[in-house]
Amino acid sequence: MTDITRWSDQQHIGTHNRVEVLTVMNTATATIVRVRVSGNGFNGDGTFVFKFRADRIQELTIS
Numbered sequence: 001m002t003d004i005t006r007w008s009d010q011q012h013i014g015t016h017n018r019v020e021v022l023t024v025m026n027t028a029t030a031t032i033v034r035v036r037v038s039g040n041g042f043n044g045d046g047t048f049v050f051k052f053r054a055d056r057i058q059e060l061t062i063s
Contacts, residue, residue: 049061
């Protein structure tokens with residue numbers, strides 16, 4: 001199981017979340033995705049910053 005899968009299972013199973021993508025911006029070093037989350041868990045806006053290496057996610061920062 002990947003770290004991302006483990007985190008997702010702990011945070012989202014049973015919370016019936018909806019994640020709406022607001023914007024996507026590509027930079028030279030990352031893809032930045034702004035989202036709005038609603039459901040029975042966290043509700044609000046957030047940012048996912050993806051960094052890639054060789055077409056794979058190298059790092060994911062969620063804030």
